[in-house]
Amino acid sequence: MNELVSPVVDGKINIEEKDFIIDHDIKFYKKLRFYLNGTYVELDNPDPDITLLQYVRSVGLTGTKLGCAEGGCGACTVLISSYDPTNQKISHFSVNACLAPLCSVDGKHVITIEGVGNVKNPHSVQERIALLHGSQCGFCTPGIAMSLYALLRNNPNPSEKEIEECFDGNLCRCTGYRPILDAAKTFAKPAVKCCESDVDKKSDRIEQNNGCGRGDCCKFNNSNSFSLLNLKFPQIKFKQYDATQELIFPPALISSYKSYPLYFLGRKTKWFKPNSLNELLLLKLKYPQGKLVSGNTEVGIEVKFKKVNYNVLIYVGDLQELKGYEFTDDGLTIGANITLAQFQEILQEAGKNCKEYQAETFKALLANLRWFAGHQIRNVATPAGNIITGSPISDLNPIFLSTSCMFTISCYNEMSCVSREVLAKEFWTGYRQNTCTSTEIMTKIFIPLSKERQFVRAYKQSKRRDDDIAIVNAGLMVHLDDENVVKNVGFGFGGMKNVSVRTPLSEEWLIGKKWGDENVLKGLLNNLREELRLSFDVPGGMASYRKSLVSGFIFKFWYDVCKNVGISTKEYNDDDINEFIGIIERNVSKGVQTVGFKEDDKKVIGKEIPHLSAMKQVTGEAIYTDDLPKVHGELYGALILSQIAHAKVLSIDASKALAISKVKGFFSAKDVPGENKWGPVFHDEEVFVSEEVQCVGQIIGLVVAESQAIAQEAALLVEIKYEKLSHILTIEEAIEENSFFNIDRKIIKGDVDEAFQHSDHVFEGETRIGGQEHFYLETNASLVIPKNEDNEFEIHASTQNPTETQIVGASILGIAANKIVCKVKRLGGGFGGKETRSIPLTLALMVGAYHLKRPIRCMLDRDEDMIISGQRHPFLGRWKVGVNNDGKLRALDLKIYINAGWSADLSAAVLERGITHSDNCYYIPNIKITGKLCKTNIHSNTAFRGFGGPQGMMITENIMSEVADKLGIDVVEFRVGFESVRVEKMEHKDGLCGDEKNFYSEGQLTHFNMTLNDWHIPSLYEQVKRSSEYERRHQEINKFNEKHKWKKRGISLIPTKFGISFTALHLNQAGALVHIYTDGSVLVSHGGVEMGQGLHTKMLQVAAEALSVPLDNVHLMETATNIVINTSSTAASVSSDINGYAVLNACKVLSERLKPYREKMLDKSFKEIVKAAYFDRVNLSANGFYKTPDIGYDWDKNEGQMFFYFTMGAACTEVEIDVLTGDHTILRTDLIMDIGRSLNYAIDVGQIEGAFIQGVGWCTIEESLFLPNGHIFTKGPGNYKLPGFRDIPQDFRITTFRDAEYPNLKTIHSSKGVGEPPLFLGSSVFFAIRDAIKFARKANGNNDIVVLRSPATSERIRMACMDEIAIANIVEPKENEKGWVIGV
């Protein structure tokens, strides 16, 4: 591809005849012309297989990121502006550059994050996100900023609701979204009344000054005598947003750009862009196999993930004749290739131009379009693309099916265009098949007006409400006569067969029956159950749930119509009906943070300084591994992964791959020059598999080529023959097969058997918890550069563990560690997933680089990353609990099984933390916990924020809830005792600490014999209980639930304590190196890695405070193993503690050396002082070291101190569930954390909120599923759902504990580790859901104990309610029948 960036001459885009080619009687232009960030770009014959993302990154605009390549994360968001000459209108829309073909931008203006602003002159969107703490790791940030920018380009005065909704196509894994929303809402147009914060003015809380979140909030300038930090309004003077200053649409694209048919010939693909319908039909005649492409949101996925080769692509996205719309007396006709966003606008417009009853179908389409993907997809995807694809879960097709919509299909016949019309219900013929022939295309779609007394509704249920494909969806239509007798009916369902279907039998049965008659409803539900039967192992799984959803939708529809035609029903009045017929509507969210200590003598420490890289991140200037410029001679590596869960490798044949020119080599086990074995603790993994694969996704080989595309294509050609062996996937299978690693752990304290004998009650149960994918936005990436001198290697890797990478790298190459340097600038998130599982990729590249003596780079595709890299461990806890009549826990016997996967990795340590956290906050005098590591044939599970602690506590809290239910007492009472008793105690002991019922008290010993000092759990629990007004809201919830049958609310109050230290003693050490240069600038290096958690910011604060210099004076470049050596991985929430002390110690040495100069040069600047010291030959470089004192636990003896201290917290959450669908929303969360005296409150609040939301995802929507053959099913954002912007609590109140003294805390500046501890509080959502389910069950007279498996997905919530509809739809497995997908 030759690139010519030529200026536009005299404002005109020049065209030359030589650049045209005539083919099939059409004169095609051979150049692509567009603007990029205001600059004209002309490309000669661009490659049709290149995406816009690949292009912009290849020209150095690396601010636009690759997070998934499937339109599911928004990291690649850019803005495209185009001009419509017909309407003379410029439109601006956000798109996913990962799906947009480069060739589709002809005549358009592409704006990337670099075109919006830069660090020197940031756009107000960028500035506000950065300064209001909306960027942590920053990998998602440019994409998020672009979505907001796109909104403002179209609407400079958006409402708060529009702002919340504009992010529906973006994900962030770090922040928990609240700070981004706060920053974005500063652009919101003024509400009627500012600052309607519903904070209770009577309470003694102090957040009344926190305002409403708007930039011009009335509280902005209020000074409060109480000197707490106010994160939301840190008195920053923001740049004004001025819409007139935006990058203009290039005038040349209006005045002198003429659209020509285009033809590009790539390496594999031909690209045609016809300019008229005639040209299109002609091309289709000539190339019947030619693939039409419009938004490319289906075709792009097929090419990238299903590896489909389309040799001829015909682009129709800009074809005017397939756009436009017409409104007639019968209905609305739209061009088949308008975008879905335009479709939404047209439907709204059409609704205004007809009588209300005529717009029923329009409204139904709008209802489902609202939940169709995210903005970036809707801005390019088209109805034709959706209809022709014919996905069984299409969101539009069920509505078209049910409402006599009609499609116009056209083709060229004998040199003229002929068209036919086909009814939607006759269009689809099977799985992704329809009646179109290969030369036909779709041109129009007709949507009829609805008639009087005709009702149309749309329904969709998915795992997550925003941007998710449907589990089941429906378009339901009924037409009633004046007597409410059914005249006509159309039910369209998606997700029930391999194509969207009508239900002719049920429909026929219903015609002539009376709507509103309860028996008719019953009959209809029975008929549909029969007509839409599903087997237990149905593809897609969830048979019972899917059937229940059909019934639920019909139920909602039935009563909705009853209400509309005025039929009064026995069971429900109009209010009841209103409450359950719709979906759960979320309010605009709001958040309050109350943080800080009353008095503070520090200058830099404890201040809410924004992440020091935030501005670079939000402008796209921050460099991540794959953003590093290409180095000379660089090659690309592609991995060959095992496709079988357990097998012998019989042969590997790479000859076809090696035959491709530009492929430089293939490497496998035989090529490893040193030790092929490695492992973080036990050396039980191979760099490349030599004989036997143990799971799908194990690395067998590496293909290296000149480019990524060639390497990936060649990798597909490597042939491997296997001999299959039997495999084990789940914990239960491993127990049955006795498949364990030989690394058991146990803690025994007291005598459980005896205690059980003396307990008033003994209960047994089982708690099952699923895994969790890290889903850091930046996948694993490495660049290995051989130095070709002395066998030296420079590695740039996205790893939390540079030293381990260096040491293992040396061992597998058979060279000394001093020849290797591993450098890490920053990670786009890690969360434990890059602690050890980042290493295999680097090792494979090192082997290739060693042999080829050339640099090799690889950034894993999202699916590869999810297949290879392991997850949070699934847990199974089998427990027996003894409890007395007074509600005191007597004994716990707990057996923990964890799914370690195929190798040991860090699983033993994860199990240890699971065991040590299985008491959560409760004193259980007799305890026996044993743990086993299940060896299975899935990826090797690994560290993940919390490291087994959350799973251990989840078991305990399930025990607490289930035992409380069995005893018939409130679980809060079970934890803390009866309110009356407590009040009495409060009078004696200030109420906050003391002999709570089951909580530990100060000075007590845990089961691992650690004394609980500075024990604040009872106080925290009490404080959050009061501030959340738990008691009052509990009563209100009771009342709400009595009134509402199909919506239920629940509330929970969950405590947590989390032990801070690595449990492997040697890891609790850190080093730092601090240099002071003669200009007074300070360079700090330490052993920790920056992965978004703000570690470097905190470390620089420590250095600045210690050296008494402004923060601007100190700088940190990167983490490198040749600067600070033998680093521990950045993990276990200790990095600030240990690296902070190492930095402090180094600074103390330097301060001491500078002290004489400071004393005698009182009026001199730091620079002058440093200079004077330099001239006196004072060493201005110092290293610092720290090892955590006191700790050291012996598992055999159950003695020694396990943790340095505990971080504690508590949360109260209220949720609402929709019983008929299993949907839920978080109404409110109040969370309090004891984080000591924070080094930086803004960063720590970010950690709290981010961890909480990650915890919410873990135990609600994030479900990791496998196919029975061992392939992971959930391997991308399409079917693995992270919480999105609108899954956070509607009302989110964070407080840091400030009433404490810490006589025993020996940490740096009395701060506490905060990265992991809040995660478990996300489970408060799980337990609130459980509470709501209890109410739902009770309403049906079912008092069975709720045993809820985590995560509480919509499927589990729905089916756990056990109402008559759910029960009627249960599909039992036949003998030996397994589900289509399984949780492991």
Ligand SMILES: Cc1cc2nc3c(=O)[nH]c(=O)nc-3n(C[C@H](O)[C@H](O)[C@H](O)COP(=O)(O)OP(=O)(O)OC[C@H]3O[C@@H](n4cnc5c(N)ncnc54)[C@H](O)[C@@H]3O)c2cc1C
């Ligand atoms: C992240 C993501 C989220 C999604 N979410 C949803 C969702 O919530 N609900 C849902 O239903 N779908 C969803 N989809 C699927 C997809 O977006 C839709 O099917 C979309 O409507 C496809 O339109 P397109 O223009 O991008 O199609 P393309 O990919 O361009 O084309 C799709 C197919 O249509 C054919 N085609 C296009 N135009 C014509 C025409 N005029 N005549 C004949 N054939 C034509 C193409 O040849 C191709 O076979 C999602 C996809 C992604 C990537």
Ligand code: FES
């Ligand atoms: S990278 Fe494009 S949406 Fe994820």
Ligand code: FES
């Ligand atoms: S800051 Fe959003 S993913 Fe890290």
